[in-house]
Amino acid sequence: MPKDTKNCRILEPEFECMSREELEALQGKRLHETVVHAYNNVPMYKERMDALGVTPDDINSIEDITKLPFTDKPDLRDHFPDGLFAVPRSEIVRVQGSSGTTGKPIVSGYTQNDIDVWTDMVARALAAAGCTEEDTVQVTYGYGLFTGGLGIHQGASKLGAMVVPMSSGNTQRQIMMLKELGATMICCTPSYATLIGETVREMGIDPSELKLKSGCFGAEPWTAEMRNNLEGLMDFNALDIYGLTEIGGPGVSFECMEKCGLHVNEDHVIAEIINPETGEHMPDGVTGELVFTTITKTGQPMIRYRTHDLCTITREKCACGRTTARMGRITGRSDDMIIVRGVNVFPSQIESVIVGIEGVAPHYMLIVDRQNSADTLEVQVELKEELFSDTVSHVEELRNRMTEQIKSVVGVTAKVTIVPPKTLPRFEGKARRVIDNRKL
Ligand code: DLL
Numbered sequence: 001m002p003k004d005t006k007n008c009r010i011l012e013p014e015f016e017c018m019s020r021e022e023l024e025a026l027q028g029k030r031l032h033e034t035v036v037h038a039y040n041n042v043p044m045y046k047e048r049m050d051a052l053g054v055t056p057d058d059i060n061s062i063e064d065i066t067k068l069p070f071t072d073k074p075d076l077r078d079h080f081p082d083g084l085f086a087v088p089r090s091e092i093v094r095v096q097g098s099s100g101t102t103g104k105p106i107v108s109g110y111t112q113n114d115i116d117v118w119t120d121m122v123a124r125a126l127a128a129a130g131c132t133e134e135d136t137v138q139v140t141y142g143y144g145l146f147t148g149g150l151g152i153h154q155g156a157s158k159l160g161a162m163v164v165p166m167s168s169g170n171t172q173r174q175i176m177m178l179k180e181l182g183a184t185m186i187c188c189t190p191s192y193a194t195l196i197g198e199t200v201r202e203m204g205i206d207p208s209e210l211k212l213k214s215g216c217f218g219a220e221p222w223t224a225e226m227r228n229n230l231e232g233l234m235d236f237n238a239l240d241i242y243g244l245t246e247i248g249g250p251g252v253s254f255e256c257m258e259k260c261g262l263h264v265n266e267d268h269v270i271a272e273i274i275n276p277e278t279g280e281h282m283p284d285g286v287t288g289e290l291v292f293t294t295i296t297k298t299g300q301p302m303i304r305y306r307t308h309d310l311c312t313i314t315r316e317k318c319a320c321g322r323t324t325a326r327m328g329r330i331t332g333r334s335d336d337m338i339i340v341r342g343v344n345v346f347p348s349q350i351e352s353v354i355v356g357i358e359g360v361a362p363h364y365m366l367i368v369d370r371q372n373s374a375d376t377l378e379v380q381v382e383l384k385e386e387l388f389s390d391t392v393s394h395v396e397e398l399r400n401r402m403t404e405q406i407k408s409v410v411g412v413t414a415k416v417t418i419v420p421p422k423t424l425p426r427f428e429g430k431a432r433r434v435i436d437n438r439k440l
Contacts, residue, residue: 114300
């Protein structure tokens with residue numbers, strides 16, 4: 001794999017490579033300003049702080065952040081659509097949203113300042129993936145309320161790249177455009193990128209006929225094994241990009257070519273890792289729930305927003321030169337965790353087993369059910385075409401191997417079902433791989 005990493009750029013070294021002391025001083029100052037703004041303009045924050053006996057004057061450095069109350073998704077639903085706006089509606093220039101899994105969407109209001117900040121964060125991410133004005137970026141995230149399409153579009157435009165605003169779907173057409181317009185970068189969910197990569201191969205196109213050199217993939221959890229598989233399919237650098245509507249969309253953090261964690265744009269957000277049960281801070285390197293506080297967002301500032309995403313954080317300097325904190329891959333969401341016979345199971349654990357096995361396609365579904373009061377977990381996997389017609393004993397051997405590995409990684413015995421090639425669902429946006437029939 002010719003992984004050309006020389007184009008990795010640090011767009012704003014004055015912020016991305018600050019010393020920790022300078023960065024924390026800047027964060028403390030911006031945190032204070034944000035808390036003053038939120039306290040004075042959003043009744044929910046004032047009520048919550050008053051209830052804890054905290055005033056904006058108590059918040060002067062990042063250590064003070066633990067004095068502040070948490071915010072969570074139900075707060076956004078309860079104040080839907082504009083109850084958390086901190087400026088008059090006339091100053092809001094955009095809302096973005098996410099569908100969520102239940103009921104009302106989550107929306108966030110952006111001022112022009114917020115759009116500019118977000119654009120800068122995405123531009124940093126794309127630059128780290130090698131993007132310059134010479135590049136053509138095919139944006140295959142959905143456009144609309146979802147932040148993926150417009151977010152990447154804005155960041156790529158800021159860098160002067162040529163944008164191909166495809167939105168998601170219509171895989172054959174995506175590939176035709178990739179070929180004809182010679183995109184050098186593609187941005188979409190990792191599951192959709194995998195489908196595009198497989199379709200490229202099926203169409204008999206050698207990836208070297210495309211000009212793709214890298215892509216920024218996110219909006220859903222994916223594993224290191226999934227990256228290896230994708231890079232093998234497409235012969236490019238597959239980088240992770242993370243974000244959420246409430247905090248500003250994609251670009252909250254991003255991978256550089258070192259591929260060892262996602263750099264948090266710490267001059268715009270403060271990241272904490274907490275114990276999801278107790279709310280206490282966790283030390284660096286220990287997995288916990290990510291919590292973000294925006295420190296430059298004016299339209300709808302978020303204070304200690306609980307993402308429910310689980311990962312670690314390190315503050316060691318990266319070999320790329322950036323000094324910003326790095327998140328490990330998201331290993332799951334605390335609310336996506338399935339509990340099977342009392343054992344916590346994250347879909348990413350199962351993905352790492354399946355995608356690591358030769359001959360098994362990187363597509364799967366997890367079906368949880370309850371029979372005679374006992375939970376059951378079925379893992380449906382596809383074999384690649386060339387193995388499907390293989391000897392029964394070989395297929396049986398693969399099934400046993402997967403069952404054993406799942407048992408040893410997750411601690412639960414799953415029923416592994418092998419289904420014919422191309423029969424499991426494919427996803428053009430975020431993949432939904434768990435079906436829980438237990439109606440708990
Ligand atoms: O998914 C924003 C985004 C768009 C990020 C494009 C990256 C690329 P939401 O729809 O609000 O926003 O969903 C946010 O998606 O809390 C995570 O659970 C998950 N997520 C986002 N990026 C990643 C990632 C966008 N790189 C929720 N790895 C977040 C794992 C991710 N999970």
